[in-house]
Amino acid sequence: MMKTSIFLTFLAMSSWAIAQDTFMALPDKAPVPKNNPMTKEKIELGKILFFDPRISESGTISCNSCHNVMAGGDDARATSIGHGGQKGKRSAPTVWNSAFLTVQFWDGRSPDLEDQARGPITNPIEMGMKSHDVALERIRQIPGYKKYFEAAFPKDKSPMNIQNAVNAIAAYERTLITPGSKFDQYMKGNKKAMNAQEIRGMKTVETVGCTACHFGPNFSGPLPPEKEGNYQKFPQNPNPEIVKKYNLSEDLGRYEVTKKEEDKNVYRVPTWRNVALTAPYFHNGSVKTLEEAVRVMGKLQLDVDLTSNQVEDIVAFLNTLTGPFPAQTMPRLPELRGRTLVED
Amino acid sequence: MMKTSIFLTFLAMSSWAIAQDTFMALPDKAPVPKNNPMTKEKIELGKILFFDPRISESGTISCNSCHNVMAGGDDARATSIGHGGQKGKRSAPTVWNSAFLTVQFWDGRSPDLEDQARGPITNPIEMGMKSHDVALERIRQIPGYKKYFEAAFPKDKSPMNIQNAVNAIAAYERTLITPGSKFDQYMKGNKKAMNAQEIRGMKTVETVGCTACHFGPNFSGPLPPEKEGNYQKFPQNPNPEIVKKYNLSEDLGRYEVTKKEEDKNVYRVPTWRNVALTAPYFHNGSVKTLEEAVRVMGKLQLDVDLTSNQVEDIVAFLNTLTGPFPAQTMPRLPELRGRTLVED
Numbered sequence: 015m016m017k018t019s020i021f022l023t024f025l026a027m028s029s030w031a032i033a034q035d036t037f038m039a040l041p042d043k044a045p046v047p048k049n050n051p052m053t054k055e056k057i058e059l060g061k062i063l064f065f066d067p068r069i070s071e072s073g074t075i076s077c078n079s080c081h082n083v084m085a086g087g088d089d090a091r092a093t094s095i096g097h098g099g100q101k102g103k104r105s106a107p108t109v110w111n112s113a114f115l116t117v118q119f120w121d122g123r124s125p126d127l128e129d130q131a132r133g134p135i136t137n138p139i140e141m142g143m144k145s146h147d148v149a150l151e152r153i154r155q156i157p158g159y160k161k162y163f164e165a166a167f168p169k170d171k172s173p174m175n176i177q178n179a180v181n182a183i184a185a186y187e188r189t190l191i192t193p194g195s196k197f198d199q200y201m202k203g204n205k206k207a208m209n210a211q212e213i214r215g216m217k218t219v220e221t222v223g224c225t226a227c228h229f230g231p232n233f234s235g236p237l238p239p240e241k242e243g244n245y246q247k248f249p250q251n252p253n254p255e256i257v258k259k260y261n262l263s264e265d266l267g268r269y270e271v272t273k274k275e276e277d278k279n280v281y282r283v284p285t286w287r288n289v290a291l292t293a294p295y296f297h298n299g300s301v302k303t304l305e306e307a308v309r310v311m312g313k314l315q316l317d318v319d320l321t322s323n324q325v326e327d328i329v330a331f332l333n334t335l336t337g338p339f340p341a342q343t344m345p346r347l348p349e350l351r352g353r354t355l356v357e358d
Numbered sequence: 359m360m361k362t363s364i365f366l367t368f369l370a371m372s373s374w375a376i377a378q379d380t381f382m383a384l385p386d387k388a389p390v391p392k393n394n395p396m397t398k399e400k401i402e403l404g405k406i407l408f409f410d411p412r413i414s415e416s417g418t419i420s421c422n423s424c425h426n427v428m429a430g431g432d433d434a435r436a437t438s439i440g441h442g443g444q445k446g447k448r449s450a451p452t453v454w455n456s457a458f459l460t461v462q463f464w465d466g467r468s469p470d471l472e473d474q475a476r477g478p479i480t481n482p483i484e485m486g487m488k489s490h491d492v493a494l495e496r497i498r499q500i501p502g503y504k505k506y507f508e509a510a511f512p513k514d515k516s517p518m519n520i521q522n523a524v525n526a527i528a529a530y531e532r533t534l535i536t537p538g539s540k541f542d543q544y545m546k547g548n549k550k551a552m553n554a555q556e557i558r559g560m561k562t563v564e565t566v567g568c569t570a571c572h573f574g575p576n577f578s579g580p581l582p583p584e585k586e587g588n589y590q591k592f593p594q595n596p597n598p599e600i601v602k603k604y605n606l607s608e609d610l611g612r613y614e615v616t617k618k619e620e621d622k623n624v625y626r627v628p629t630w631r632n633v634a635l636t637a638p639y640f641h642n643g644s645v646k647t648l649e650e651a652v653r654v655m656g657k658l659q660l661d662v663d664l665t666s667n668q669v670e671d672i673v674a675f676l677n678t679l680t681g682p683f684p685a686q687t688m689p690r691l692p693e694l695r696g697r698t699l700v701e702d
């Protein structure tokens with residue numbers, strides 16, 4: 015992936031006009047896998063599940079707790095607080111535009127949103143359910159859920175199962191996309207949508223080489239149906255001082271999945287979309303501001319000391335990638351009358 | 359209060375027709391105090407504050423965490439989980455129709471919603487902010503908040519203060535009302551809105567004496583602008599077995615506020631509105647089902663052993679008090695760009 019994109023970048027550098035593989039507007043619709051088509055009913059069920067804290071052991075944690083769709087699609091924390099107040103070692107990425115990632119998680123250990131959604135429900139430090147069967151039993155005990163599953167999966171004889179639940183969540187997540195940012199308007203021909211500084215920042219990310227890794231409509235590389243992750247070593251250029259300051263080498267990234275030497279400290283390239291709303295930064299949330307994250311990237315990934323002006327321009331550009339979020343009407347959670355499922 | 363209402367009940371028992379002080383439809387609008395008129399802008403600001411977890415120390419707990427307006431307006435738990443995973447000793451009541459209560463909290467220690475909203479923000483086991491100044495400083499650092507405060511309080515020179523914040527939250531809470539339940543339809547003349555069992559239950563709560571305490575449109579006694587709390591001893595009739603089983607005498611209720619002997623184990627009468635959605639029951643959330651809560655009330659408050667049929671009828675009636683919730687469109691939380699306010 016790095017090779018192709020560096021090649022593209024070099025091509026692009028020779029003429030601004032052909033930079034279209036680097037800079038592209040976000041599609042108006044997310045890519046949809048053939049085996050999980052989106053329907054209104056499936057999206058509605060997925061939304062309800064996304065917001066239902068009852069599928070967590072304590073009854074207090076929903077997907078939205080860590081991926082707040084009223085905000086950046088994350089929790090604005092370095093590391094999340096999950097079941098029993100426990101903290102994980104990684105920072106919650108945004109769910110906004112996660113539909114445009116070829117692999118999920120910082121280390122790419124999950125191939126798609128359907129598979130990803132299985133994780134948090136039973137993760138002992140996230141939602142903390144003992145098993146998917148226990149989670150499903152909770153859902154089954156809430157009479158109101160039945161009709162939503164039936165409407166979403168009309169062909170299934172017994173539609174209340176985990177596969178359908180995660181399919182529905184993924185379908186809902188594919189609606190959480192933010193085309194229409196200043197940058198998208200600019201790419202679609204409205205040259206007034208970005209100001210001079212923002213355009214300067216856009217040129218800078220290309221000339222200094224950021225777009226070797228962060229390219230395409232989501233600035234995270236190719237989109238699905240591509241299946242391969244856009245993996246890159248981080249840090250590329252060891253700088254003991256910065257690495258120590260932000261504790262950037264302890265987590266071994268993709269190596270923790272594959273146990274291959276070459277995957278040590280390798281991460282999937284994250285999106286730049288709405289990155290201005292997702293501080294703090296990096297897999298461990300150790301860097302508090304976007305300015306500093308940009309500076310660190312310059313140093314660790316490209317071995318350049320970006321000037322203050324360059325950093326300001328790049329941040330101005332990154333801010334043009336904040337998109338309008340589709341308005342969310344809260345689902346009314348299916349009712350359970352006269353009793354609760356949660357033990358104290 | 360008890361005296362008047364028992365008197366009303368006796369009157370009512372002599373003829374179903376004059377039970378109108380006992381049974382009344384919920385008004386379409388909540389009572390509004392003169393010094394905090396509701397405006398569209400104030401409600402919008404209040405809604406944003408209600409949903410903003412950034413006014414909690416950890417950045418993860420909002421009013422909606424414990425008073426989920428997608429569900430019963432509570433957290434379906436015996437006791438809530440607040441800052442640092444700590445549990446309090448009392449159960450979160452619903453915010454739905456709290457606007458119809460003359461005093462707030464199980465022990466009535468707060469006179470109104472404006473005053474009430476000050477509590478949780480700095481409560482060390484709820485949102486855990488060190489002080490209101492610290493909370494306000496958070497809000498001030500989020501640039502997007504300024505315009506909402508200015509729009510909500512156009513006459514104020516510096517509108518970003520705690521009084522305005524709690525006034526806005528209270529204004530939003532006054533929109534969280536649920537007229538239009540089956541019961542309300544019935545009271546407004548649609549005699550088909552309730553079935554035979556539900557009507558039987560309605561008569562039963564009056565004849566056995568529940569409505570001596572639970573009367574009026576909110577089934578919690580008089581509505582504001584009345585300022586007096588509708589306080590009642592609980593349990594009225596000591597029953598060591600039940601009291602021990604559900605640990606009902608440890609919390610001293612209103613006594614913990616007034617330190618007056620006569621206030622030991624005295625509580626404000628809670629609403630019956632949406633009570634089918636707010637299990638578990640009582641101030642400590644010790645009773646898991648509505649059936650059992652009704653049975654316990656019969657025994658402890660009226661010294662009667664309700665028959666199974668009576669309990670079923672009463673529960674059927676209480677279910678007619680579940681109202682349609684006004685649809686909630688999620689606010690987009692005011693943006694903070696490129697940084698976070700929350701320490702890990």
Ligand code: HEC
Pocket residue numbers: 064075076077078079080081094095096097102104105106107108109112115117118119120121127130131134135139140141183
């Ligand atoms: C307690 C916090 C917490 C909860 C609850 C939670 N997540 Fe996450 N989520 C995280 C963290 C942390 C990561 C990153 C973990 C990693 O990469 O190793 C993550 C990763 C993700 C990703 C991958 C995004 C990317 O850029 O790779 C998606 C999608 C996602 N979560 C969706 C969900 C859904 C759906 C639910 C509910 C079923 C959920 N999350 C519940 C914290 C949480």
Ligand code: HEC
Pocket residue numbers: 120219222223224225226227228245246247248250281282283284285289292294295296297298307308311312315316328
């Ligand atoms: C060689 C690949 C590569 C290059 C070049 C690169 N990045 Fe990155 N970028 C990554 C990877 C991988 C991560 C994830 C690192 C981590 O947190 O583990 C990342 C993370 C980021 C983040 C933080 C995202 C988040 O949500 O926390 C920002 C911001 C960013 N890059 C901006 C830039 C900028 C600006 C440049 C150029 C100055 C740049 N990147 C150059 C690969 C690269």
Ligand code: HEC
Pocket residue numbers: 408419420421422423424425438439440441446448449450451452453456459461462463464465471474475478479483484485527
């Ligand atoms: C961590 C849980 C938690 C959070 C967060 C929380 N509350 Fe509460 N709330 C409770 C509990 C528990 C009570 C009952 C306490 C008592 O009566 O002693 C309560 C009582 C109330 C009441 C009184 C209702 C009644 O019937 O008397 C209102 C209104 C209310 N809260 C609104 C709010 C608002 C507004 C916020 C945010 C500013 C908030 N709550 C945050 C748990 C919480």
Ligand code: HEC
Pocket residue numbers: 464563566567568569570571572589590591592594625626627628629633636638639640641642651652655656659660672
């Ligand atoms: C003498 C006054 C009184 C009488 C009579 C009375 N109640 Fe109550 N009721 C209360 C008080 C006070 C509470 C709050 C007790 C507590 O949790 O501390 C309460 C609580 C409840 C609750 C639980 C509400 C919640 O949200 O947890 C239900 C249900 C209820 N009553 C139903 C009934 C029924 C049905 C009857 C008649 C069989 C009845 N009550 C008779 C005063 C009364």
Ligand SMILES: [Ca+2]
Pocket residue numbers: 088105106107292293294295296299
């Ligand atoms: Ca982040």
Ligand SMILES: [Ca+2]
Pocket residue numbers: 459460461469470582584585
């Ligand atoms: Ca009052």
Ligand SMILES: [Ca+2]
Pocket residue numbers: 432449450451636637638639640643
């Ligand atoms: Ca309750």
Ligand SMILES: [Mg+2]
Pocket residue numbers: 115116117125126238240241
């Ligand atoms: Mg894939």
